[in-house]
Amino acid sequence: xxxxxxxxxxxxxxxxxxxxxxxxxxxxxxxxxxxxxxxxxxxxxxxxxxxxxxxxxxxxxxxxxxxxxxxxxxxxxxxxxxxxxxxxxxxxxxxxxxxxxxxxxxxxxxxxxxxxxxxxxxxxxxxxxxxxxxxxxxxxxxxxxxxxxxxxxxxxxxxxxxxxxxxxxxxxxxxxxxxxxxxxxxxxxxxxxxxxxxxxxxxxxxxxxxxxxxxxxxxxxxxxxxxxxxxxxxxxxxxxxxxxxx
Amino acid sequence: xxxxxxxxxxxxxxxxxxxxxxxxxxxxxxxxxxxxxxxxxxxxxxxxxxxxxxxxxxxxxxxxxxxxxxxxxxxxxxxxxxxxxxxxxxxxxxxxxxxxxxxxxxxxxxxxxxxxxxxxxxxxxxxxxxxxxxxxxxxxxxxxxxxxxxxxxxxxxxxxxxxxxxxxxxxxxxxxxxxxxxxxxxxxxxxxxxxxxxxxxxxxxxxxxxxxxxxxxxxxxxxxxxxxxxxxxxxxxxxxxxxxxxxxxxxxxxxxxxxxxxxxx
Numbered sequence: 302x303x304x305x306x307x308x309x310x311x312x313x314x315x316x317x318x319x320x321x322x323x324x325x326x327x328x329x330x331x332x333x334x335x336x337x338x339x340x341x342x343x344x345x346x347x348x349x350x351x352x353x354x355x356x357x358x359x360x361x362x363x364x365x366x367x368x369x370x371x372x373x374x375x376x377x378x379x380x381x382x383x384x385x386x387x388x389x390x391x392x393x394x395x396x397x398x399x400x401x402x403x404x405x406x407x408x409x410x411x412x413x414x415x416x417x418x419x420x421x422x423x424x425x426x427x428x429x430x431x432x433x434x435x436x437x438x439x440x441x442x443x444x445x446x447x448x449x450x451x452x453x454x455x456x457x458x459x460x461x462x463x464x465x466x467x468x469x470x471x472x473x474x475x476x477x478x479x480x481x482x483x484x485x486x487x488x489x490x491x492x493x494x495x496x497x498x499x500x501x502x503x504x505x506x507x508x509x510x511x512x513x514x515x516x517x518x519x520x521x522x523x524x525x526x527x528x529x530x531x532x533x534x535x536x537x538x539x540x541x542x543x544x545x546x547x
Numbered sequence: 548x549x550x551x552x553x554x555x556x557x558x559x560x561x562x563x564x565x566x567x568x569x570x571x572x573x574x575x576x577x578x579x580x581x582x583x584x585x586x587x588x589x590x591x592x593x594x595x596x597x598x599x600x601x602x603x604x605x606x607x608x609x610x611x612x613x614x615x616x617x618x619x620x621x622x623x624x625x626x627x628x629x630x631x632x633x634x635x636x637x638x639x640x641x642x643x644x645x646x647x648x649x650x651x652x653x654x655x656x657x658x659x660x661x662x663x664x665x666x667x668x669x670x671x672x673x674x675x676x677x678x679x680x681x682x683x684x685x686x687x688x689x690x691x692x693x694x695x696x697x698x699x700x701x702x703x704x705x706x707x708x709x710x711x712x713x714x715x716x717x718x719x720x721x722x723x724x725x726x727x728x729x730x731x732x733x734x735x736x737x738x739x740x741x742x743x744x745x746x747x748x749x750x751x752x753x754x755x756x757x758x759x760x761x762x763x764x765x766x767x768x769x770x771x772x773x774x775x776x777x778x779x780x781x782x783x784x785x786x787x788x789x790x791x792x793x794x795x796x797x798x799x800x801x802x803x804x805x806x807x808x809x810x811x812x
Contacts, residue, residue: 352764357767357768377772380770385765389761392758392761392762392764395708395711395712395762395766396687396711397686397687397690397707397710397711398687401687401778404778405766405771406770408777408778409772409776410770417778440714440715454769455768455769
């Protein structure tokens with residue numbers, strides 16, 4: 302048998318309490334090491350799909366992470382494997398200091414002492430946050446720094462699948478450029494929900510187009526993003542770089 | 548967005564700053580309790596405690612003005628009580644002074660004066676101890692120390708989150724108000740203005756609530772299971788233990804002496 306897929310979703314449907322049907326029969330497989338862009342208009346279900354990857358919305362029927370079903374007995378392991386980076390870093394960074402925030406996940410996994418410190422330092426180094434910021438408070442950092450630290454908080458748990466929600470939102474061009482470089486340099490599986498189609502072009506080889514909770518297209522990034530009729534139908538547009546390059 | 552640094556002074560360096568947070572918290576707690584227990588008739592024990600605090604303040608090399616400013620935050624509450632007590636507490640009825648104002652007679656009672664002195668000095672010592680503690684201990688260290696001292700976890704978690712999100716909430720509130728102002732909030736008819744104020748408070752509540760949910764989800768995503776785990780703290784050094792021991796000896800010695808008959812006023 303071959304190695305299990307990093308993410309395997311089979312016929313996932315989900316409705317919120319108020320009756321909004323957020324996902325309808327979503328099926329999707331992501332192989333280890335792949336970077337997949339998740340695109341679609343507002344309210345398409347992108348964030349909801351990401352939340353299902355580690356069971357944040359209850360048991361996810363039909364979702365497997367590296368072969369493990371997302372169900373109560375496996376939740377702890379699944380949450381270690383899937384690093385969910387939220388859209389607003391203010392939601393993700395809740396501890397008094399940067400160090401404690403990055404240490405939160407590893408502490409919950411039972412790491413202590415030197416191993417804990419080593420993990421935190423390694424994760425912060427991976428996102429190029431200098432050690433001087435360790436003792437700082439999250440609300441005194443720039444938005445770009447907060448975003449990087451939010452990514453470090455899941456890297457410190459040795460996540461094997463990164464699920465990022467709008468990672469380039471609200472960043473200045475240099476911050477965005479740095480983040481794209483960082484994402485390209487991280488050799489782990491990535492699922493990136495975004496409206497930044499130019500970024501998807503650079504970071505992902507494959508995109509999945511979601512609209513009204515359904516997978517509308519799934520294929521090579523250039524092929525899908527260049528399909529003008531498809532893009533327009535789903536309130537998206539062909540990135541400028543592709544239009545100019547024609 | 549401007550932030551006031553609650554524990555800005557705590558990031559300096561001095562022998563007091565370097566002392567372990569738990570020891571400082573314990574010391575401050577004992578000093579506050581001792582000050583509250585002092586008999587108000589005596590004066591020298593209060594002076595002794597104030598001298599002890601002044602010594603620590605010098606040792607901590609803190610700038611005087613910001614420390615006094617923090618202490619001044621207590622003034623409205625303390626001064627109100629201290630000014631009203633001499634007139635409002637008759638005790639055994641002994642009058643120290645009286646002032647005739649038209650048909651009224653304003654009496655200053657002896658028991659009231661004593662109570663006023665006690666309130667003034669005790670809150671000064673308690674306030675100064677707390678300010679000294681906060682000014683020499685980073686907030687996160689203080690929280691960890693309280694957790695080690697078995698302070699209720701839920702309460703600590705609430706304080707930690709408040710500290711983290713207070714500025715964010717303040718910023719959110721200011722942005723809402725700014726958005727309302729830029730659409731001429733102040734110029735509107737009173738009824739509309741009031742309704743807008745209600746809307747601002749309401750949406751602030753909803754946003755806080757929604758943020759709480761998102762923060763909780765973010766915690767779950769990193770393996771939170773209802774228990775807060777903290778980083779291991781450095782062990783207490785022998786020198787620090789001695790320092791605390793001497794401090795406690797002084798504080799409790801003064802307290803005991805204050806209760807001895809004939810120990811002077």
